[in-house]
Amino acid sequence: MSLYTAIATSDGRDKRAVSSDGRLDVKLGMQKELGGDGIGTNPEQLFAAGYAACFASAMQLVAKRQNVDAADASVTAEVSLDANDEGGFTLGVTLRVELPDHLSGDAGRALLEATHRVCPYSNATRGNIPVELVVE
Incomplete structure (x- = not known):
């Protein structure tokens, strides 16, 4: 029996991640160490x-x-x-x-x-x- 299920959708490591309830909506960013600009979380x-x-x-x-x-x-x-x-x-x-x-x-x-x-x-x-x- 599940006590809770979190649901989130993302379209890539350097795009966005959004939870189904909208409470989480973050800009994602590729780390500088991996060749990205480092803007946004990862x-x-x-x-x-x-x-x-x-x-x-x-x-x-x-x-x-x-x-x-x-x-x-x-x-x-x-x-x-x-x-x-x-x-x-x-x-x-x-x-x-x-x-x-x-x-x-x-x-x-x-x-x-x-x-x-x-x-x-x-x-x-x-x-x-x-x-x-x-x-x-």
């Missing part, structure tokens, strides 16, 4: 923003279940676009998580690992692309 930035937001929300859910206060935590997602050996491309992700001081060490690492098992982005990428969890 799919990797959108994926990074989505993953960071999703992981942060999942962490709040897990923290609540564990009776832990993680209200001041934040997540930065770094999404790399890499060439593969077959002439195509792959993604890689580093999630940098800033935790409150009381969640340093093993408690913080345990929270991140539990969150990584709950987050839908983590579950979707597991086994497909490398995801590194970094506590900062």
Whole structure:
């Protein structure tokens, strides 16, 4: 049973992306590193923003279940676009998580690992692309 389905349409990496409800309407732009003008956002930035937001929300859910206060935590997602050996491309992700001081060490690492098992982005990428969890 689906809890929610997001729908978006795009006509290319350097054009536009629009959600079916119109709430998302962004100009896309090819990165300068890929030969574009760098104007507009790109799919990797959108994926990074989505993953960071999703992981942060999942962490709040897990923290609540564990009776832990993680209200001041934040997540930065770094999404790399890499060439593969077959002439195509792959993604890689580093999630940098800033935790409150009381969640340093093993408690913080345990929270991140539990969150990584709950987050839908983590579950979707597991086994497909490398995801590194970094506590900062």
